Amino acid sequence: MSQASLPRIASWLVDLFSPGEDAESIPGDLLEEFSDLAAKSGVASARRWYWRQSAKTIAHLIGSGFRVAPWSIVGTVLVGYLLLVFGDSLAEEAIVGVIHLRRHHVTPYYNQTQLATYVLWLNTSILIGRLLMSLIIGCFVALAAKGREMAATITLGLVVGASLGVFFLVGVLRHWPQNAYLSPFLVDQFAHSIAIVIGGIIVRESRLAMTRRPSGV
């Protein structure tokens, strides 16, 4: 009964952020205390306690990740950032190259509709290609940051987000007031930060799945 009432999202987040050596003990301790509290004080009170404990625990685990292995996280984030800078332009060039392989001879003779379709395909392919590149780099960073996948990918996501934020502000100031095009650009760019973190989640979940025992043992 009480295990079924466990806040699933909080529990999933704790699993994601618990480092390798504590991947069983921290979620297990929280579940044990949650069950006791639910029996004593009711499920609603236990759920509130679980959310509060999860938030504090995740904050501590991120902080301790930096204290325990600061250079490992900084190194993987730096390599990930460089890969992103070079990988992004490579992905874009490769996609444009593939699309032009068949089309470049006829592009000047397109009518308006064909041209619009061509531009839509080009933009969509580049967007998807770059998001995939961010996802792959997120996976790579998570693989390199053994046991601290989420701390490393969230840091890289924040670094990318912050650098794009600075770029956006500079763009707004330089092109004011002709800067209406910058907002969708910014949303598109921040999607890369999210793709990087999703890469971290994929690797973390895969590692958990490999080590997880069936519940009820």
Add this chain to the structure above:
Amino acid sequence: MSSRDYLGEFEHIVILALLRLGDRAYGVTVRQEIEARTGREVSVGAIYATLDRLEGKGYVKSQFGEPTPERGGRSKRFFRVTAKGMSAVNRTHRAIQSMTRGLDLIGSYS
């Protein structure tokens, strides 16, 4: 190990909780012991971050118990204080006693 290597305030509290609990010391009991004795709400994350740091310094050792159904099939991680950890606790106690000797702490601040 340096003779100046003292325990931090929370490290000190966690090691004392381990000594009080003996063989029953794992995340849940350590957290509850600290809350009951200090009245301070601490998170499981804070306990493990401190225990991992103490294990890295060689002050505590840990071992996993058997997985149990009430913990969703997850193991408990039991901790115990090493001889090196005991030396660190004693050294820290002596330093605090030495610093407080002769001070009328209650009288000064009441």
